Amino acid sequence: MREAFSLMARRGVFGLAAIGTVGALALAACSSGSSTPTPPPSGFNKATTSVVNPSTHKGGTITFDNSSAPDSTDAGNTYYAFNLNFTRLYATPLTTYQSCPGKCGAGVVPALATSLGTATDGNKTWTFHIKPNVKFEDGTTVTSQDVKYAVERTFDRSVLPNGPSYFATLLAGNAAKYPGPYKDRSKNLMGLTAITTPNATTVVFHLNQPFADFNYVVAFPQTAPVPPNKDTGANYQNHPLSTGPYKFASYQLNKQYVLVPNPQWNPSWDPQVKQLASKIIVNLNVNANDIDNRLMAGDIQVDQAGSGVQAAARAKILSNPSLKANSDDPVNGFMWFYYINSKVPPLNNVHCRMAVEFAANKTNLQTAYGGPYGGSIASTAMPPTVLGYKSFDLYHALSKPGGDIAAAKQQLSLCGHPNGFTTNIAYRSDRPREVASSQALQASLSAAGIKTTLKGYTAANYFGTFAGVPNYVHSHDLGLLAGGWGPDWPDAYGWGWALFDGKAIVPAGNANIGELNDPQVNKWFQEMEAASSQAQRNAISEQIDMQVMKDAVLLPAVYAKALLYRGTGLTNVNVNNYYGMYNYGILGVNQK
Amino acid sequence: MTAPLEVSTEAAAPESVLTGVGAKAIEGRSLGQIAWMRLRRDKVAMAGGVVVILLVIVAIIGPFFVQNPNIYHANLINSTFSRPNGPFGGISVAHPLGVEPLTGRDMLARIVIGARYSLLIGFLATALAVVLGVLAGVIAGYFGGWVDSVIARSMDIFLAFPLLVFAIALVGVIPGSAFGLSGNTLRVFLLVFIIGFFAWPYMGRIIRGQTLSLRVREFVDAARSIGGRGPYILFRELLPNLIGPILVYATLLIPTNILFEAALDYLGVGLIPPTPSWGQMLSNAVSQGFFAVDPMYMIIPGLAIFITILAFNLFGDGLRDALDPKSR
């Protein structure tokens, strides 16, 4: 409502009013030429297999921009993939992933620990020795008690809610009831009985089940030591005490934090990280398109989220050979897919689920997730980065990426719905890729007679209130649900337990949205953790993958790839195979 | 709503402003024919009116003549770059306005059907706002006293809300099916309700001001003196004199509500995909960076919104000028 009283407003000439349109047309006429300086090309995808610009040059400032923010800068309170990578700059866990190009980058090596854990008692007891003389940034020596305390504090979810739950589920003793050190009222404040510290450099974990993968579990930054007398709980994120090459210089919640070199640090404490740049700035909540433009203009060096550039930058990079030579498109270990719920009729019949698998147009799905550089068409329930991965194609995803309607129709008659059926597709309405892919899925399924209605939900409460609540899924007939997943560690357990094990189904926040409860699969997961050799575990992984696909509770869309651009002047650029993005622990910059 | 769209809200000016000026503006139905003559002479306003009518026609029957807006044409897209093949967004004989990046869906069809929804929601929301606003304004203005106070304060309350936040929140909170409706129908109703319900104070304030000034005029006294009472005076004397401003401000409210709907689409709480909507196309163009790869995807819906808003504004302005005895 504008004019409130009678006015005499003359209107001018209509045509002259279209200033905005003129500007826009100027845009359309121009080609997408870039005015950024072209860096010397070193080869497309070179950083996935080697270290680009290796250098030991010290100095300069590395600027990271992030389109959102870490869930927390407190290493004990974080789960985001990029943050597991980044926190190693100031928090040293017991083990970490190797900084080495290629597949070896997905292997765990000791960090704070002197060697990988020693497993006894059938993989139920794990002993770690920590390096002596490791110090916090204030000069105090790190003891095994600090490691124990770091794990203990993560048990108080009211203060530190974000991190993984493996310690809570795996540790024996009083772990199930332990309320965390802030609320611990037990006698002598023993803390977690399952973690013992026989001396200042030894930590022993007692598990309630055999767990061969425990070295991966302690790679989470939850084991990075925290001194009990300096712990400030929810406020520790403002300045976590560093045991890594960098320490906090400043922190503004949701806006920016700055790291400077930690003078106490000694490279022997964690050989996987380096102390090269003299300043690291992280800007948070920056517009995603801005990030890409700044990256290519050389104003910043890294996109901290590491999930790839937006469509506009992708087009620019891929169509300009010198820009392309300065980028990498690694498989980043994530997968995008659709859960096929096995309880919502008629998808409770496996043949109806198989019909969906056959009918989906994988090419259109791939386009929705960013085209060939956004992901490669997937045909298995585990991505290639998982140990034990073997490619197979039960539903012709690779041989007939446009969808196999004939086979779908065959499955439909087997499940008693020869003319198709109706169901709903749930997706996150504030994730543009899922908005696009769900529409693509809807369109391709309709060709087989499967009529779907799209139901969008906000990402924030997708898992807590809707897709992740089995009751809601059943009562609202959500047969197909969009999802994405990254592995907690690169083997089938770290990838798939939460997705496919029947025990993982929970009433809210569920990730096994297909509601698979196949006793054979459940057994295999257990056997994996009791198995003593990697070869055995790989064999089991293959079986799990194959069975999950036979059960058709997952419609794989793509193995995600991320088109990353190497910032100007960055040294030691290498894609780590586990994190699926540049290894933030080793970066330096060619500046003074 | 004008408010959240960072467009001025002088309609929410204090009553005294409106009282003072409004009283001079409208004379009554006897002016109708004069107004129509003057409107006809105003070429620019008539042009606006014609465009409005054309838009309405396109919105009503257009969807029957365009192709299916939801069909994917993967062959028309370069999926590496997520853009249509061919210049200007893939314009061709088969697709006169090109195709969408990423999906290859026909732009013309999506624009036409988007027009239907935009206009529908704009009109309905305005209708709701007008009905509520006129009722409230007339009652408050005529009866005065505590009735006036209550209504005026409730208008204040509505004006105090940051509307966009509430719209986003409400849409996010209402489940997929409620009140017997579901899907897009429910969403349309919800949008109409939100936009209209938050827009009525603007109308209400104006009408209240007009009523306040009309109430003290002689013809009302005359009507009272011959025995007319409240409802008679309201409906037979006051309302006809208010038709003028109601019409004018309704016409000016429509573009605002269309913009509001586009803004809601832009922020992700508009219509449910795959239903086409102008605001959503603009939003995709922005958030996924298509504007740099395929500018037409941004320009075409932007132009559509622009032309619609402009036409309504031109016509509304002309209408107001025609009804104002002091112009020219």
Next chain:
Amino acid sequence: MGTFIVRRLIATVFLLIIVSMVTFAIFFWLPKLGGQTTYGLATQYVGRNPTREAVLQVEQQLGLNRPLYLQYWHYLSAIVVGEHYNAGPVTAYCPPPCFGYSFKSQQPVWPQMVSDIPVTLSLAIGASILWLIGGISIGVLSALKRGTIFDRFSMGVALAGVSLPIFFTGLIALELFSYRWPIFPNVTYVPFTQNPYLWAKNLVLPWVCLAFLYAALYARLTRAGMLETMSEDYIRTARAKGLQERTVIVKHGLRAALTPIITIFGMDLGLLLGGAILTEVTFSLHGLGLFTIEAVQNQDFPEIMGVVMLASFFIIIANLFVDILYAYVDPRVRH
């Protein structure tokens, strides 16, 4: 006059309480009607695959399992007396006005909002100065040169300004002047105290786009108002008295035409201060508007409540200020 102000101030508090009630109802109560459980709600604020105990602990910490009216009462009282918050080894105290602790980051909401206010303030005030000066002068000139090319052109541009959504003009401005021809690269907010030149430079694009929108309006309003007042008898008298044309225009014509515009300006500014959401989203300026969007997307209720209350406060205060101004000018209004 005094009682008028006091009455309105009391009404302001009352209004704010109502706004808080409605906000609370929408965000806490409606989802419950839609079938959301507090357990499900709590899982949003925990990491992936939480244990049941974890979720229950979070539920407890965020007070989600208390009855709604208690949560509401607790929220209101915190604003007045502050709140003690379990931050782990210590109990944090958040002094009044305390708008609670963010569900996501466990940090107090009020300091976050306060740090965002300068951005919105800079944006709103800078743009408002531009549009006042630009809009009014163009309006005056158009009124004086009524019917000329200048008049038609400026009113045409004005019409375009009110017909283009800000997220469209903003986007085009960014694409042209920030990405393609980097005249204004890197549009982020730089605090004035840190670097005044950069502060102004980075705000030029958002200022211009926002001002374009409003200037268009104000130009039309001014023009119309001027045309009306200039045709009044007292203007003729002033001219007949032999006053200089400039005095006539500015002192007599413009002043009368401006009074309603100033009141409208007060309200527009109040609304903008509540967060120019669309502008801030388009230019990614971290003011209250962007804070609002992020809070809604994260379902971070204390932040949502806080920013809604703050925005309403600005709107109500602006209304109040305008009404007081008007009551001062026009004694009839103080009924």
